[in-house]
Amino acid sequence: MRGKARIIKGRGIRGAGRRTVALLLVLMLFGLAGCAQKTSTPTASNAAQEKVKTVELKLAHFWPATHPAETQLVQPWAKEIEAATKGQVKITSYPGETLLKAADIYGGVKDGIADIGISCFSYTRGSFPISEVFELPGITYNNSKVASKVAWEGIKEINPQEVQDTHLLMVITTGPGDLFTKAPVRSLEDLKGMEIRATGLSAATLKALGATPVAMSQAEAYESLSKGVVKGNLGPIEVLQGWKQAEVTKYITKTPFLYNTLFFVTMNNDKWNSLSPEVQKTVQELTEKYFDQVGIGLWDKQNEAAMNGAIKQNNMEIISLPQAEVDHWVNLVAPVQQDYVARMNKLGFKGQDVLNQVKAMADKYNKEYK
Numbered sequence: 063m064r065g066k067a068r069i070i071k072g073r074g075i076r077g078a079g080r081r082t083v084a085l086l087l088v089l090m091l092f093g094l095a096g097c098a099q100k101t102s103t104p105t106a107s108n109a110a111q112e113k114v115k116t117v118e119l120k121l122a123h124f125w126p127a128t129h130p131a132e133t134q135l136v137q138p139w140a141k142e143i144e145a146a147t148k149g150q151v152k153i154t155s156y157p158g159e160t161l162l163k164a165a166d167i168y169g170g171v172k173d174g175i176a177d178i179g180i181s182c183f184s185y186t187r188g189s190f191p192i193s194e195v196f197e198l199p200g201i202t203y204n205n206s207k208v209a210s211k212v213a214w215e216g217i218k219e220i221n222p223q224e225v226q227d228t229h230l231l232m233v234i235t236t237g238p239g240d241l242f243t244k245a246p247v248r249s250l251e252d253l254k255g256m257e258i259r260a261t262g263l264s265a266a267t268l269k270a271l272g273a274t275p276v277a278m279s280q281a282e283a284y285e286s287l288s289k290g291v292v293k294g295n296l297g298p299i300e301v302l303q304g305w306k307q308a309e310v311t312k313y314i315t316k317t318p319f320l321y322n323t324l325f326f327v328t329m330n331n332d333k334w335n336s337l338s339p340e341v342q343k344t345v346q347e348l349t350e351k352y353f354d355q356v357g358i359g360l361w362d363k364q365n366e367a368a369m370n371g372a373i374k375q376n377n378m379e380i381i382s383l384p385q386a387e388v389d390h391w392v393n394l395v396a397p398v399q400q401d402y403v404a405r406m407n408k409l410g411f412k413g414q415d416v417l418n419q420v421k422a423m424a425d426k427y428n429k430e431y432k
Contacts, residue, residue, distance in 0.1 A: 115150065116149055116150060116151070116152050117150060117151050117152070117333070117336065117337065117341075118152050118154065119151065119152065119153045119154070119177040119178055119329075119333065120154055120156060120161060120176050120177050120178070121136065121140070121153050121154065121155045121156060121176065121177065121178040121179070121180070122156050122159075122160075122161040122162040122167050122170060122171070122175075122176035122178070122179045122180075122181075123136065123155070123156075123157055123167065123179065123180040123181060124157075124158065124159045124163070124164035124167070124181060124279060124280070124281055125157055125158070125304070126157060126158050126304075127157045127158060129157070129304050130304065130360060130363070130364055131180070131360065132155060132157045134356060134360065134363075135352060135356050135357060135360060136153075136155050136157075136180070137155065138352070138356070139153075139348065139349070139352045139356075140152075140153035140154075140155065142348055142352075143344070143345055143348050146344050146348060147341050147344055147345075150341055151337070151341060151345065153178065156176070158281075159281060161175070161176055162175060162176055162179065163279075164181050164182065164185050164279040164280075164281060165181075165185040165186055165279065167179035167180070167181035167185075168181060168183075168186060168189070168228070168326065168328065169186075171228050171328055171329065171330050172227050172228050172330070172331075174330050174332065174333075176330070177329060177330050177333045178231075178327070178328070178329045178330075179228075179326070179327075179328055180325060180326065180327050180328075181325065181326065182261065182262070182323055182324065182325055182326075183197075183262070183324045183325075183326060184197060184261045184262025184263065184264070184323055184324070185261055185262070185279060187261070187262045187263070187265075189224065190222075190224045190225070191224065191405060191406070191409065192220060192222040192224060192406065192409070192411065192416070193213075193217065193222060193224065193225070193324060194262070194263055194402060195216070195402060195406075195416055195417060195420050196209070196212065196213040196216065196217075196235065196322065196324050196420065197262060197263045197264070197321075197322050197323060197324055198263060198398060198399050198402055198417070198420075199263070199267040199319060199320045199321070199392075199395040199398055199399070200319060200392055200395055200396060200398070200399055201319075201322070201420065201421060201424055202238075202318065202319055202424065202428065203235075203237050203238050203318070203322055203424055203428070204237075204238075204427075204428045204431060204432055205237045205238070205359075205362045205431055206234070206235055206236055206237030206298075206358060206359060206360065206361035206362045206365075207237070207358045207359050207362060207427070207431040208237065208424060208427040208428050208430075208431045209235040209236070209237040209238070209322050209424075210233070210234045210235045210237070210353075210357060210358035211358060211423075211427045211431070212420060212423045212424050212427055213233050213234075213235050213324055214232060214233050214234075214353065215423060216419070216420055216423060217230070217233055219419075220416070225326070225328070227331065228328040228329060228330060228331055229328060229329045229330070229331055229334040230326060230327075230328045231327045231328060231329055231345075231346075231349045232327045232349055232350070232352075232353045232357060233324055233325060233326055233327070234324075234325050234327070234353065234357040234358060234360065234361075235322055235323060235324050235325065235361070236297070236298035236300070236321070236322060236323045236325075236361045237298065237322060237361050237362065237365075238298075238318030238319075238321060238322060239296060239297045239298045239299070239317070239318070239320065239321030239322070239323070240296075240297075240298075240299060240314050240315060240316050240317050240318065240320075240321070241253075241258070241294055241295075241296055241314070241315040241317050241320075242294055242295045242296075242297070242301070242302060242307060242308075242311040242313070242314055242378075243256070243258075243293055243294030243295075243311055243312070243313050243315065244287070244290075244293050244294060244310070244311055244312055244313075245293065245312075245313070246312075246313045246315075246379070246381060247294070247313065247315040247381065248315070248381055248383070249383075249387055250271065250272065250387065250390060250391065250394075253268075253271055253272060253273050254272040254273065255272065255273070255274055256273050256274065256293050256294060257273075257274045257276050257291070257292045257293050257294075258273045258274065258275055258276065258292060258293065258294045258295065258296055259275075259276055259277075259278055259282075259283045259286060259287070259292045259294070259295040259296070259297075260275040260276070260277065260295075260296050261277050261278070261279070261323075262323070263398065264296050264320070264321060264323075265277060266398050266401075267296075267320055267321075267395050267398055268296060270394050270395050270397060270398055271391060271394055271395065276291070276292050278292075280297070280301055280305050281305075283295055283301070283305065283307060284305055284306055284307055284309075284310060287307060287310035287311060288309075288310045294311065295307060295311070296317070296320060296321055297321065297323070298321075298323070298361050298364070298365060299314070299364075299365040299368045299369060299373070300361055300364030300365050300367070300368050301368075302314075302368045302372045302373055302376075302378070303364070303367060303368035303371050303372035303373075304364060304368070306372070308368070308372035308373055308375070308376040308378055309372075309376060311378070312376075312378060312379065313378065313379050313380075313381060314373070314378055314379070314380045314381065315381045315383065316380065316381065316382050316383065317383070317391070319388065319391070319392055319395075320391070320395065327349070399417060402417065403417055
């Protein structure tokens with residue numbers, strides 16, 4: 063009995079062992095399945111995260127947050143790019159010089175302080191010598207549509223080295239501008255010695271006419287006009303409303319042959335190159351769309367709004383010069399064009415050919431946008 067009992071006990075142990083091994087095998091199979099599930103989930107999650115990775119871009123400009131450049135161009139353009147790229151590109155605007163001062167924006171984009179910048183070429187005169195042709199006095203532009211078309215088409219054709227250190231997205235212009243003064247300017251004699259806010263070629267133009275140009279951005283002009291530091295401004299009519307300068311000036315002398323200011327919209331090269339070709343294509347296409355549908359006419363709309371708004375509200379007087387006076391002024395600023403031609407020749411360009419090309423383009427688009 064004892065031997066039999068031992069045999070039965072041994073069988074029980076062997077049976078229990080088989081059951082334990084089977085249970086372990088089942089647990090191992092479940093464990094492997096669980097591991098497989100766990101490893102597959104993070105991979106899918108990582109892929110999803112990779113797909114919606116966002117490139118954050120900081121955009122710097124100098125206009126107030128309420129200015130149409132921000133509300134009608136920058137914000138809608140940025141939102142459409144974000145939507146079209148499915149969140150891969152998000153542009154955050156920093157208006158009113160909150161990220162960079164107006165004169166520092168181009169350099170700030172080049173150095174990566176801002177990813178995108180919008181400002182005037184003329185705020186850093188001498189840095190963009192070839193592009194100055196679009197701001198020369200004596201060239202007539204009917205409106206900002208004409209001036210913007212000429213400038214963007216011309217820069218793409220010339221492709222100057224001076225803008226290669228950033229990725230130029232587009233250029234737009236103010237179109238023709240006028241003199242806004244505290245005292246009336248009805249002739250050249252009235253202008254002589256008068257301190258006028260101006261930048262870039264506008265300063266050279268006013269100097270040729272006998273005025274005293276004072277360099278400053280539009281952001282500084284209101285206070286300088288109100289304190290009498292300057293007695294006037296040369297610029298687009300929109301500044302009388304957008305920058306409230308109708309409150310500190312009384313007279314408008316129509317001088318569309320004196321003024322056109324060129325704005326750049328440009329992006330840091332490294333940031334641009336970090337975007338995929340598909341995203342680059344989307345950004346470029348939407349930028350061209352906003353150039354054609356918004357940018358080229360933005361200042362025309364603002365000028366019209368100012369004429370019907372701030373100018374009427376502040377009872378500003380509009381002065382039109384007699385044709386003989388206009389001819390006299392145009393003759394006096396002709397040396398500014400000649401100086402440009404001479405400077406281009408020294409740089410190895412055919413200055414007169416460049417100037418003639420721009421004049422021909424202006425004639426072409428003046429007929430299209432009357």
